[in-house]
Amino acid sequence: MKRTAFWAALAIACGIGVAMPAQAGTTFDAVKARGILNCGVHTGLAGFGAPDDKGEWAGLDVDVCRAVAAAMFGDAKKVKYVPLTTQQRFTALQSGEIDMLSRNTTVTSQRDTELGMNFGPFNFYDGQGFLISKKLSKVKSAKDLKGATICVLPGTTTELNLTDYFRANKMNFKPVVIEKQDELAAAFFAGRCDAITSDSSQLASIRSAQAPKPEDYTLLPDLISKEPFAPAVRHGDDQWFDLVKWSVYAMFEAEEKGVGSANIDSLKGGSDPTIKRLLGETPGLGKALGVNEDWAYQIVKQVGNYGESFDRNVGANSKLKLPRGLNSLWNQGGLMYSPPVR
Amino acid sequence: MTSQAPKTPWWNDRANRAILYQVAVVGLVVLAGWYLISNTLANLAARNIATGFDFLTREAGFAIGETPIDFDPADSYAKALLIGLLNTVIVAVLGVILSTLIGTIVGIARLSGNWLVARIATVYVEILRNIPVLLQLLFWYALITEALPEPGDAFQPLEGVFLSNRGLKYPTPDWGGLEWLVLAALILGIVLAFLLSRWARLRQAATGQTFPSLRLGLALILAWPLLIWLLIGAPTAFDAPMLDGFDFTGGHSVSPEFVALLTGLTLYTASFIAEIVRSGILAVAPGQTEAALALGLKRGQVLRLVVMPQALRVIIPPLTSQFLNLTKNSSLAVAIGYPDLVSVGNTTINQTGQAIEGVAILMAVYLIVSLAISAFMNWYDKKTALVSR
Numbered sequence A: 001m002k003r004t005a006f007w008a009a010l011a012i013a014c015g016i017g018v019a020m021p022a023q024a025g026t027t028f029d030a031v032k033a034r035g036i037l038n039c040g041v042h043t044g045l046a047g048f049g050a051p052d053d054k055g056e057w058a059g060l061d062v063d064v065c066r067a068v069a070a071a072m073f074g075d076a077k078k079v080k081y082v083p084l085t086t087q088q089r090f091t092a093l094q095s096g097e098i099d100m101l102s103r104n105t106t107v108t109s110q111r112d113t114e115l116g117m118n119f120g121p122f123n124f125y126d127g128q129g130f131l132i133s134k135k136l137s138k139v140k141s142a143k144d145l146k147g148a149t150i151c152v153l154p155g156t157t158t159e160l161n162l163t164d165y166f167r168a169n170k171m172n173f174k175p176v177v178i179e180k181q182d183e184l185a186a187a188f189f190a191g192r193c194d195a196i197t198s199d200s201s202q203l204a205s206i207r208s209a210q211a212p213k214p215e216d217y218t219l220l221p222d223l224i225s226k227e228p229f230a231p232a233v234r235h236g237d238d239q240w241f242d243l244v245k246w247s248v249y250a251m252f253e254a255e256e257k258g259v260g261s262a263n264i265d266s267l268k269g270g271s272d273p274t275i276k277r278l279l280g281e282t283p284g285l286g287k288a289l290g291v292n293e294d295w296a297y298q299i300v301k302q303v304g305n306y307g308e309s310f311d312r313n314v315g316a317n318s319k320l321k322l323p324r325g326l327n328s329l330w331n332q333g334g335l336m337y338s339p340p341v342r
Numbered sequence B: 001m002t003s004q005a006p007k008t009p010w011w012n013d014r015a016n017r018a019i020l021y022q023v024a025v026v027g028l029v030v031l032a033g034w035y036l037i038s039n040t041l042a043n044l045a046a047r048n049i050a051t052g053f054d055f056l057t058r059e060a061g062f063a064i065g066e067t068p069i070d071f072d073p074a075d076s077y078a079k080a081l082l083i084g085l086l087n088t089v090i091v092a093v094l095g096v097i098l099s100t101l102i103g104t105i106v107g108i109a110r111l112s113g114n115w116l117v118a119r120i121a122t123v124y125v126e127i128l129r130n131i132p133v134l135l136q137l138l139f140w141y142a143l144i145t146e147a148l149p150e151p152g153d154a155f156q157p158l159e160g161v162f163l164s165n166r167g168l169k170y171p172t173p174d175w176g177g178l179e180w181l182v183l184a185a186l187i188l189g190i191v192l193a194f195l196l197s198r199w200a201r202l203r204q205a206a207t208g209q210t211f212p213s214l215r216l217g218l219a220l221i222l223a224w225p226l227l228i229w230l231l232i233g234a235p236t237a238f239d240a241p242m243l244d245g246f247d248f249t250g251g252h253s254v255s256p257e258f259v260a261l262l263t264g265l266t267l268y269t270a271s272f273i274a275e276i277v278r279s280g281i282l283a284v285a286p287g288q289t290e291a292a293l294a295l296g297l298k299r300g301q302v303l304r305l306v307v308m309p310q311a312l313r314v315i316i317p318p319l320t321s322q323f324l325n326l327t328k329n330s331s332l333a334v335a336i337g338y339p340d341l342v343s344v345g346n347t348t349i350n351q352t353g354q355a356i357e358g359v360a361i362l363m364a365v366y367l368i369v370s371l372a373i374s375a376f377m378n379w380y381d382k383k384t385a386l387v388s389r
Helices: A002-024 A027-034 A060-073 A089-095 A109-113 A157-168 A181-189 A200-210 A238-256 A273-278 A285-289 A295-302 A306-313 B014-046 B077-110 B115-128 B133-147 B179-207 B213-231 B256-282 B286-294 B299-336 B341-352 B355-384
Strands: A037-042 A079-084 A117-119 A124-126 A128-133 A149-152 A174-177 A195-199 A217-219 A227-229 A232-234 B155-158 B161-164 B167-170 B242-244 B247-249 B252-254
Touching: A027 A037, A027 A238, A037 A060, A037 A089, A060 A079, A060 A238, A060 A295, A060 A306, A079 A089, A089 A117, A089 A232, A089 B355, A109 A117, A124 A200, A128 A157, A128 A200, A149 A157, A149 A181, A157 A174, A157 A195, A157 B341, A181 A195, A181 A200, A181 B133, A195 A200, A200 A217, A232 A238, A238 A273, A238 A285, A238 A295, A238 A306, A273 A295, A285 A295, B077 B115, B077 B256, B077 B299, B077 B341, B077 B355, B115 B256, B133 B256, B133 B299, B167 B256, B179 B213, B256 B299, B286 B299, B299 B341, B299 B355, B341 B355
Parallel strands: A037 A079, A149 A174, A149 A195
Antiparallel strands: A117 A232, A124 A227, A128 A195, A128 A217, B155 B161, B161 B167, B167 B252, B242 B247
């Protein structure tokens, strides 16, 4: 009896081992066969990736997951969201636990190369700032933070930028490093740190969602880094990479052409060749990507164009009320630019 | 049937079968290990993920909040991990000492004849051992950061000692670089006092003569450093903490993260140790106590000379497990921001992306630390084992 149990256990263990390489097959096919997209998102960052008051995931990064699902399956809801901490995110992508990572992740050369990832189009341009209490009225800029205790998330480019900035300015500081953002913010609002540093969009989100009195806290004017965010996939499947890339570009292109979720149906049967391609009325693009011809139509119809997504999640219609700034389209003074969708 | 048994084939032979099974098991284990490793390496190579331990010598580039030895962001990842290890060891060693002391006191208190003392000890044990230690850590950390004032309004229980939500700041002697001499004298005094009491005990066992080793030992511990202090000119200068800008500078400080972690781990583990001590004492037959009392020993002497030496044999093996638990639980420090080995290791893994190598280092270090603790405790266990004659 005992012996039978042993052999059974061994057989199961071997079965798990043998099952592993199956996921090393192409991601594109695996996602298609599974019928649902595993998308790595933030554990809860208002505006970028967090469950809303109805329990549905929402945010600028979440919209990228939804766009890819809309392109792949024609249904933006076919996403399984996998909330990840900063420290889990790359391992989750490398190991195949998720198909793509859309979690306010800064693109760096090291992440692009050594970590074996490919980054899609930048979907948000940010910079690192400092949030302080207004009680520290003497602090007018980050240069006044000499000797301060600073709360920072571990394992981020933020942590390195912070150290670099203080080293470059020959100032000392004490880091308080807590893994979970909620705990970190709680420590800051309890007065454990003089300042909390992160991407300024994230600080705005923390302030609006967690501060006991948001008006008592202010962002310092300095931005000490470039933080371009982009969705990431792992190396090894270019078809999958292409789909993620063009799903985001389609949102840019739709905004540039004035195509939104509200008016897309009324634009059907028009004569503008770019819009005809976007709506899938001129076939070819979908086949090249390996999905239905109406892939871009489904993205815009179900998720909206980039401008709609921005306004809804982080811009004028959201709690964060971030200005478009660098995230405007290229022809409106920003950096958002799609190569021709053709 | 004939009386002669048929010759059993070799595969039905019990001894041969035993060997066959063992070979099969070893083969399967090796095969599984080889499969996992080769699969991992192949997958890493297929995804162009760099492997190897080269990253250890690269510049870390991040700062660490608490550094027992000097650390600069320009130092290597290896040194950053060393700082993490030191922080873990410090909290583990202090935690083991404090939890043993508190646990022993509470364990004895649970058996006290005093109703109130026994009930308080029971309540302590039942509350602390039944709440997950992570919650306790978060509780202590929140208590410290929320309840204590900001540095500007710090409590000052003693001249030069400040208590705020940035931690406890206290002055350190500034005796022209000779502080270590006095410290060395103090350690020497403790060692001498220990040797003296050992000699006195052996002499008492051999000749029956008593020796005032306690008083003389205390004198050694106190007088010896005092003499050195006088010899270096009786300096009185102190490096006192001063509020400067955001925080205190000067003196020494204990961070809220460290205090919360040490308090949480110590009180949690002490509740288990209390039960172990209680079970050890109850394992000694009550006749022993009665006999010792009948011989005229005092209550304290009965506990120290008769009960405890016998109870220790029961106590030490489970106590070892608690020490190991405490050491491993110290990795929960990541939740409250104490830069222990796991915290620094996590940052290293994330900055370099070398997850497999990083986790392997962490596991190897914890294994070594834990095996060292077990080896020491097993040695001590052998030493206290009952010598049957």
